[in-house]
Amino acid sequence: MRDEEGFRGEARGWLEAHVGEGYRGAGGGPGSEHEGLDTRRRWERELGRAGWIGLGWPTAAYGNRTATLLQQVAWAEEYTRAQAPARLGHIGENLLAPTLIRYGSPAQKDRFLTPVARGEELWCQGYSEPGAGSDLAAVRTAAVREGPVHRLTGQKTWTSLAQHADWCFVLARTDPDARRHRGLSLLLVPMDQPGRVEVRPIRQLTGTSEFNEVFFDGAVARHEHLVGGEGNGWRVALGLLALERGVSTLVQQIGFEAELADVVRTAVATGAAGDPVIRARLVRQWAELRTMRWNALRTLGSGAGDDPGAPSVAKLLWGGWHQRLGELAVAVRGPAATAGPYDWSGERPYELDAAQRLFLFSRADTLYGGSDEIQRNIIAERVLGLPREPR
Structure with missing residues (x-):
């Protein structure tokens, strides 16, 4: 526990010293990936110079630090608290790199992992x-x-x-x-x-x-x-998809907590929280998010992540949850959620606010990364041993 607290303190201190006004509020994230691209690319290199890319890798041979599971969660929590830019390099760090570490040749690791750790290649x-x-x-x-x-x-x-x-x-x-x-x-x-x-x-x-x-x-x-x-691409691809829903699932949930907090604040400000139906939906979102967190910790801590059904269960849980959160984000605003700021001069295009963007983008959550139907088939066939669908 002491190591985790010391790590958290170091992470918080570094973020407070480096995020600053130059990086805070740079934007990004699902539905907003067009925001602050040059700033976020510079930020990747800033993270890389300090060794904060590749915390979950099993080795620190590429200029990265390594961290335990709880330390990685602490970093993600402090990162969110500091309002640091949304990451541009997460695909290289969390998908490619662990795949190369498991399946790549020594030459491939030497060539590709160091530039990822430095934030130099996306x-x-x-x-x-x-x-x-x-x-x-x-x-x-x-x-x-x-x-x-x-x-x-x-x-x-x-x-x-x-x-x-x-x-x-x-x-x-x-x-x-x-x-x-x-x-x-x-x-x-x-x-x-x-x-x-x-x-x-x-x-x-x-x-x-x-x-x-x-x-x-x-x-x-x-x-x-x-x-x-x-x-051997099929074996490597399946291994990569399992990695996609490992520790990164916990990190993703920390972002979900921030989104849910915004929805709760809006519900209180608009008076929607006084509606018993809305209040029940808010409580359900909170309870389900806690359940997802406990399930992810249990899966990672017990080694059950190698179970072929574990990634599919995680995807089913967060996909539907996030989609319902998007619906709730506009519901708590009432009729105001159906319109947004518009520049009648025509000089600035119509823009969505954060809640509207969350609602629209989250419609795809149950499709991309493997649709819900595919996830249920994987669980049925590979875990429960049910007959395969006829082809």
Whole structure:
């Protein structure tokens, strides 16, 4: 406990000294990823210089600090309290890096982990395709071996932050004759390939474009940047998806606590908290969030995270919870939630406020990252042993 308190004090002191007015309120986060991009990129390097990227990695060999589970939670809590910018490098830190640590070669670790730890290279994830959203075994993007490289042809979609990323880890089919999950490989692809990699932002309900389509037209990936061995992409991809819902789930819940607190304050200010139905919904959101936290701590602390159903249970819990919070965020404001500030001169576009953006963006929470239907199938088939759906 003393180590955790000392770590928390160090984290709080560093954040108080470095966030300041230059970084506080820089924005970002789901539905707001367009905000403060240059500032947030500088912030990534600031974090990297102090070793605050990669706290959850099992080794400190790449210029990062390491921290226990409770210390990582303490960092996330202090980070939220300090109103530090939303992270741009979380995909590289929390998805790519643990995957390379588990499946990557020594050369891959040496090449890619240090720039991630320094906040110098940003990553995106190339999994979903127009015909293979939650069903990754249906991936069609092809990677053909040509001497020392693979050439990729195909399309990915719903690729978060692709327009800002330096690299993309791509699930592609290296064996065209193999069926379903066989013959897939995970390749590390540089995004700066004019004419070979094209990124098209997808305009969402919020008016912003966090997600993108990515088109590969002969894009080059070096053979030594194939992770886990050729044809082993399915195993690596499943391992990565499990990592996506590990400690990062607890960190995500700390952000949820801040959002819920904002909704409660609004309910009190508008008088909506006096409505017994609204009050009951607020209490339910609070109770369910505490339950999610305890479930995440139990799962991580007991080693149950290796259970194939654990990530799916976590996704089902937070997806529906966050969607209901978005609905509650506009409900507590009443009719005022249906309109927003508008510049009649036409010089400034119509903009959503935070509650409206939360409501609209959270409609996708039960779809992206694996739809609720897919999560229930995983639990039914891999955990409960029920018959598979007919294909």
